Amino acid sequence: MELERIGVVLRPRTSREAVDLGVAMLREHAVAVWSAWFALTLPIAVICIALGSLVGLPWLGLLLLWWMLPLFDRLPVFVLSRAVFDRAPGWRETLRSQRKMPWGGTFASLSWRRFDTHRALRLPLELLEGLTGKQRGPRWRVLRRNISGSAAMLTYGCLLLELVLFFSVFLLIALFVPHELVSDPFGGLFRHNPQDSSESLSIFVSIVGYFAMSVIEPWYIASGFGLYLTRRTQLEAWDIDLAFRRMRHRLMNAGRALVLVLACLIFPQLSHAADEKKAAQPQQSVQLDKVFDPLKQGGDSAFGRAASQAYEDKRFGRPIKKLEWVPRQLFDESKPEKVNIEPPGVGNLFAGGINILLWSLLAAVVIVLIVFAIRHLRLRAPVIGKPSEKLHTSITELPAEAPLPDDLAGATRMLWRSGKRREALALLYRGCVEQVAAASHNDVPDDATEAECLRRARALHNEEHRQRAVAIVRTWQYAAYADRFPSEHEIDALLTGWPAQTGRVA
Structure with a gap:
């Protein structure tokens, strides 16, 4: 190596x-x-x-x-x-x-x-x-x-x-x-x-x-x-091995230098030929298997046999405890202190506790992902049942291009009292979107989602208008996607004031 x-x-x-x-x-x-x-x-x-x-x-x-x-x-x-x-x-x-x-x-x-x-x-x-x-x-x-x-x-x-x-x-x-x-x-x-x-x-x-x-x-x-x-x-003990190798190299270099000096004194041509031969030798590249795994090379058979015996030994990888009696006078003599190069075992205990905590968290995450996948597949699966049990998917009876009525609050309340609650909230949502667009002086595209309407509503400068617009959009989302409708008191609060009582949008 x-x-x-x-x-x-x-x-x-x-x-x-x-x-x-x-x-x-x-x-x-x-x-x-x-x-x-x-x-x-x-x-x-x-x-x-x-x-x-x-x-x-x-x-x-x-x-x-x-x-x-x-x-x-x-x-x-x-x-x-x-x-x-x-x-x-x-x-x-x-x-x-x-x-x-x-x-x-x-x-x-x-x-x-x-x-x-x-x-x-x-x-x-x-x-x-x-x-x-x-x-x-x-x-x-x-x-x-x-x-x-x-x-x-x-x-x-x-x-x-x-x-x-x-x-x-x-x-x-x-x-x-x-x-x-x-x-x-x-x-x-x-x-x-x-x-x-x-x-x-x-x-x-x-x-x-x-x-x-x-x-x-x-x-x-x-x-x-x-x-x-x-x-x-x-x-x-790489550090000790390297120290011995450097010592060996120093001694060999000193011996070579002594021989070279004697050879130069006796035969000057030999030193020049040795230098040319040394310069002509190419440098050997380092390979990972040669550095980290000397057993695969097979060059040192004695080392390979010793390493194989060490792996087969039952004592390999196990701590060995040795108990022996020592006279008191020898035990009391000053001994060199051992160098503790590792911190105490508190870190290992702490790391083990965190390891158990993270594995528990992983189990919880896997359970949550399984529940999410089941619900995701269930929502995409076709619903088989009676026609009365199907979720109402009609948004509004009014065409998308039809103009809004002048009395938006009255038209919404009429639809609500006649039992067409989804159509009433759809009409109120359309009126709110157009009122927000008029107040912000920015037209709303036809493919705008509820999230984009919420961002436009939160950008209004009037605090009261901003809160009412957000409440109307949220109410429509609960009704459209969760089939959750507001109470009579809540619908009356939404139809009071802006934007339901401002008349038709110009």
Whole structure:
């Protein structure tokens, strides 16, 4: 393993220092990571957002992008694993190399292990070490020991950062865009049915979510890779191995220099020939399987046999406790203090509690989605029953192009008392829409929805007119879509004053 060419300082680090190491590596190679990221994810994001718009479910595109994050996370791991040895690959090389990397762990992360809170730590193990199924389980139990809580807390922290970045964009718009230009821009997303919001707004929300994930997810994977390097350094003593190798190189270089000096004194031509031969040798490129998985090369058979025996040993991956009697005088002697490189176990307990809480929240979300799907299918299914049980769908008996009566309140009250309540509210709604258009000096298009009429009503300068117009539109929505009609007292309040008693609109 070519530890001499590694570009980071190998030493025992705490979990926070390991996360900082990953962040520093990402800052150093940001261009290589994000160029490969956008080269793969941007076309997929366009397809997912377009698919969500076509099927009428605006949240589907963003959900698909979030679900495929384990597939996208392969790119930062590959780039950083090469960049550790001072050679960051380009985005074309990164995309081409994905075919040669293992895919079994990625398929598991996209299915039953999608909600794994240790994904950033598990990903380098599955992609770089190339272990078999029998070796991967014991290896993972050893690798995650003492840092599983830190890996879980890293997942929760990055998830919160994504949510903060996502909602900050909308808060920025709400703070700096004038209310007259954008009135209640995002209310449709959080009230009643999200499908009532405009298509452009849904696409904008999906784009903001995609860029929030694109900003935070590489940081998350890089921090997990820093934890992985630190844990490998602790388990395999990379820092000690590297120190011995440097010592060996210094001694060999000193010996070569001594021999070279003697050779120059005796045979000057030999030094010149040795220099030419050394310059003619090409530099060997670093390969991931050679660096992270020396067992696959088969060059060091003794090391391979020893590693296989270690994996087959029943004691592998288990803590060993040794109890022995020590004389009191020896026990009281001063001993060097052990360096505690990890925080106490409180963080692991806290992370475990949050893990249980999030799994419970996931179960609740799945139940809500199932109920939503059942209701959605039930609303679209044809209603089979008696004709009297069918919902009245006629909006009004008046033609859409017919002029409104001069006495809008009287005509509405006449229809209401004759039992035609839906027609009465439809007439009152039409009159309210035209009165709002006349007051705002802006014509209402023929295909205007109730949401657009509400925005125009809220833009009125008269507070009393604004409240009455909103009340009439809401009353019509309850009657048209939920078959909920107002009482006699409520209809009398709507027919008193503007806009019902202003006469015909000019």
